Amino acid sequence: MSGITALAFSYVLSQFFRSFLAVLSPVLIAELGATKNDLALASGAFFLTFGLMQFIVGVALDHYGPRRTTSIIFGVFAGAGSLLFASAQGPWHLILAMSLIGIACAPVLMASYFIFARNFALSRFALMTSWLVAFGMTGNVISASPLAAAAEVFGWRWVMVGLGVTSVVIAVVIFALVRDPERVETETKAGLSGYWTLMKD
Secondary structure: OHHHHHHHHHHHHHHHHHHOHHHHHHHHHHHHOOOHHHHHHHHHHHHHHHHHHHHHHHHHHHHHHHHHHHHHHHHHHHHHHHHHHHOOOOHHHHHHHHHHHHHHHHHHHHHHHHHHHHHOOHHHHHHHHHHHHHHHOHHHHHOOHHHHHHHHHHOHHHHHHHHHHHHHHHHHHHHHHOOOOOOOHHHOOOOOHHHHHHHHO
16 A cells, blocks of 8 residues: 555646646746746646557556556656756746656556556445545645745745655655556557557447
């Protein structure tokens, strides 16, 4: 369960990253000259890369397991995206940073579901996913008033640096604590070609 706890904290950050732009919008407009369209593009970039990555995440979970898939993708891309955001000099930096963060967050929830489905009784799946989502929603809370207060005290750039470091630390904990479910060989052979079969159906 310690591995699930680590994944739950990464899901908190995933929810945080979905909505934190709204709080930082005034300072980003003032300091970087970002427009509302720029910020909308940045937010949309998160969801675009997040969605497209699901094709890769699905295959990676079967081939490499949730431990490596989540720790590597989340650690590398959340760390890089947060640090790029922190050093942004223009709106396009924000768009690129949010694209990276979207990639980072893509495997988090699916990895948890993957473990729930493989390691626990089917009757517990709904309860466990509900608790995970409920816990993750605290990320939305943190991205509001607590983020605004932290940005006022430390500055938004240092807050983003802190988020990047936190993301990397959580990724390391995921790598250390998560245990992959037993591999089912018959489910690992299709790879990306399985999506072509799905689309044809």
